[in-house]
Amino acid sequence: xxxxxxxxxxxxxxxxxxxxxxxxxxxxxxxxxxxxxxxxxxxxxxxxxxxxxxxxxxxxxxxxxxxxxxxxxxxxxxxxxxxxxxxxxxxxxxxxxxxxxxxxxxxxxxxxxxxxxxxxxxxxxxxxxxxxxxxxxxxxxxxxxxxxxxxxxx
Amino acid sequence: xxxxxxxxxxxxxxxxxxxxxxxxxxxxxxxxxxxxxxxxxxxxxxxxxxxxxxxxxxxxxxxxxxxxxxxxxxxxxxxxxxxxxxxxxxxxxxxxxxxxxxxxxxxxxxxxxxxxxxxxxxxxxxxxxxxxxxxxxxxxxxxxxxxxxxxxxxxxxxxxxxxxxxxxxxxxxxxxxxxxxxxxxxxxxxxxxxxxxxxxxxxxxxxxxxxxxxxxxxxxxxxxxxxxxxxxxxxxxxxxxxxxxxxxxxxxxxxxxxxxxxxxxxxxxxxxxxxxxxxxxxxxxxxxxxxxxxxxxxxxxxxxxxxxxxxxxxxxxxxxxxxxxxxxxxxxxxxxxxxxxxxxxxxxxxxxxxxxxxxxxxxxxxxxxxxxxxxxxxxxxxxxxxxxxxxxxxxxxxxxxxxxxxxxxxxxxxxxxxxxxxxxxxxxxxxxxxxxxxxxxxxxxxxxxxxxxxxxxxxxxxxxxxxxxxxxxxxxxxxxxxxxxxxxxxxxxxxx
Numbered sequence: 132x133x134x135x136x137x138x139x140x141x142x143x144x145x146x147x148x149x150x151x152x153x154x155x156x157x158x159x160x161x162x163x164x165x166x167x168x169x170x171x172x173x174x175x176x177x178x179x180x181x182x183x184x185x186x187x188x189x190x191x192x193x194x195x196x197x198x199x200x201x202x203x204x205x206x207x208x209x210x211x212x213x214x215x216x217x218x219x220x221x222x223x224x225x226x227x228x229x230x231x232x233x234x235x236x237x238x239x240x241x242x243x244x245x246x247x248x249x250x251x252x253x254x255x256x257x258x259x260x261x262x263x264x265x266x267x268x269x270x271x272x273x274x275x276x277x278x279x280x281x282x283x284x285x
Numbered sequence: 286x287x288x289x290x291x292x293x294x295x296x297x298x299x300x301x302x303x304x305x306x307x308x309x310x311x312x313x314x315x316x317x318x319x320x321x322x323x324x325x326x327x328x329x330x331x332x333x334x335x336x337x338x339x340x341x342x343x344x345x346x347x348x349x350x351x352x353x354x355x356x357x358x359x360x361x362x363x364x365x366x367x368x369x370x371x372x373x374x375x376x377x378x379x380x381x382x383x384x385x386x387x388x389x390x391x392x393x394x395x396x397x398x399x400x401x402x403x404x405x406x407x408x409x410x411x412x413x414x415x416x417x418x419x420x421x422x423x424x425x426x427x428x429x430x431x432x433x434x435x436x437x438x439x440x441x442x443x444x445x446x447x448x449x450x451x452x453x454x455x456x457x458x459x460x461x462x463x464x465x466x467x468x469x470x471x472x473x474x475x476x477x478x479x480x481x482x483x484x485x486x487x488x489x490x491x492x493x494x495x496x497x498x499x500x501x502x503x504x505x506x507x508x509x510x511x512x513x514x515x516x517x518x519x520x521x522x523x524x525x526x527x528x529x530x531x532x533x534x535x536x537x538x539x540x541x542x543x544x545x546x547x548x549x550x551x552x553x554x555x556x557x558x559x560x561x562x563x564x565x566x567x568x569x570x571x572x573x574x575x576x577x578x579x580x581x582x583x584x585x586x587x588x589x590x591x592x593x594x595x596x597x598x599x600x601x602x603x604x605x606x607x608x609x610x611x612x613x614x615x616x617x618x619x620x621x622x623x624x625x626x627x628x629x630x631x632x633x634x635x636x637x638x639x640x641x642x643x644x645x646x647x648x649x650x651x652x653x654x655x656x657x658x659x660x661x662x663x664x665x666x667x668x669x670x671x672x673x674x675x676x677x678x679x680x681x682x683x684x685x686x687x688x689x690x691x692x693x694x695x696x697x698x699x700x701x702x703x704x705x706x707x708x709x710x711x712x713x714x715x716x717x718x719x720x721x722x723x724x725x726x727x728x729x730x731x732x733x734x735x736x737x738x739x740x741x742x743x744x745x746x747x748x749x750x751x752x753x754x755x756x757x758x759x760x761x762x763x764x765x766x767x768x769x770x771x772x773x774x775x776x777x778x779x780x781x
Contacts, residue, residue, distance in 0.1 A: 135713070135714045135715065136450075136453075136714075138714070139453075139714045139716070143456055143460075146460070146463075150463060153478060157475065157477060158473075158475070161744060162739055162744035162745075162746070163739065163740070163742075163743045163744025163745075164740065164744070165735075165736045165739055165740075166473060166475075167470035167472075167473050167475040167477055168477075169736070170462075170466060170732045170735065170736070171463065171466050171477065171478075174459055174462055174463050174466070175463075177459050178456065178459045178460070178463070181452060181455055181456050181459065182456065184452060185450075185452050185453065185456065188452065206508075206509040206510055207509070209508045209509060210505050210508060210509050210709070213504065213505060213508050213681070214505070214702070214705075214706060217501070217681065217685065217702050217705075218702060220685060220698075221685075221695060221698045221699050221702060224689070224695050224698065225695055229686075233682055233686075236678070236681070236682060236685075237678045237679075237682055240677065240678040240681065241674060241675070241678055244508055244674065244677070245673070245674035247674060255675065256678075259678065259679065259682065260682075263682055263683070263686060267686050267690060271336055271690075272339070273335075273336075273686070273689075273690035274690070274693055275686070275689070275690070276689075276693075276695075
């Protein structure tokens, strides 16, 4: 049994059922006059068939395998921390403003993923966020959110 | 005469200071992302897509194209010096390139790859000049069923060449087509799978998805197992290949240029495929095939020429038919659409300044790249030594800024994060991102052509097999699909 294939096949099967179920709410039309639900219905059916084929293949023809989704321990922690930092960046971006949030994001990534010294992490994060701000906001006029930093913006 | 006038028109556009400057920026950035591990041309083009909105379309495209072919040059530097291909089209170069570096011949290896790339790039630009307008004229006779069939063939070919299971690649393709359905239905205007979200009403954007899957997911994979690399310490002396090197390489460069161009036209990871084909051919025609892999210069000259030539080839279906054959072309497609320009058979006649400006910029850009890559190779090697703990926060920060500044919408940052995580899981479960993304781009067009075809035929599916071109294309897709299920071994081509 190829575990990773059977797990993912079940996910695709679930998604195909979801597409078919949600697609039912859309007008289907007829082949001569297909409506918005027509193509999602066909895709749902094909996805269902393909996921069943994958499931069958993984159950009956697959070789045995050692499968661990995550490397565990520190590796998992680093992935979680990176994702968490990015999520916090997304949540704080508009209320707090780009400059401060970018500093925090870079600082957390430099300080905690491949741990560096405090002073080094602080000045690199400050330099990177200021340069990014200057490049995108001042030169490329990207209109980054100012948030609480509005009064301080230049 | 007409072509000459068009070429002159192209040069008059690209030699304008603004276009020249952005061509240079594109080449520098392309070489940079080609050199740096952990970020490739796809992520770089996705990130910079938003900056092209304020530029004239031709300037934006000139810059993006510079990134595309610049990465091919830069990729070879890491393959030769570190044994780590900067992107997949340089994998083959590691075989003989790294060995040459170990023997103290890194200079000629880098030199021949830059010279070969320049010759091949020039060859493919000239071929593109002649082929794209011809194909564009031929494509004027194609209707919705032919276009639909062509896109089916494109997606099927991509799944055939994808790494690992064809079944999984097909699933990714279907998932991509489904994601393309999210948003407003193009024909009726009905909302599909949007659940009241205003961001989703416009559909899920290509940029957040490609940044997520190719940028963020790559970083997540790398931070899980901290990336360590050692640059091979060697003095790079005399980058100019010797006369002996040159006589050995010249036919390899020529063969690589021709193979690369024609494989480049095919859908899928054509640049990568071209390098494998060129390496195999050089080995076959060589008098000493057993020595390949020990530092043979033809093993670098051929593939490095092929991957650059393939770049020109890949532009053909995109510029003349309006169908992107790979992810990079899909991003170009997005850039043009944002400017309200529809690539397709009429593109060249309606937008001669963009077409010829772009083509000639590739010629100028190739020249810039030789200058950038040969004398400045020491600088690129220094950049290679930038520690990953500095590099990955920069990649992530630029990713989230690039996605946000697209529409000044933070929800798109969330979408990029979600697809970054999905991309990370996909790598764990051995799924490829390329078929997903290409299907997502082709999806709206495919659905449109499919529904238009059924409207024309009054609901009869026979329209797809009674019209000869459509029938041939669909049969070809079916043959590819069937063979991919019944073969035992298949070429292992990475997608990014």
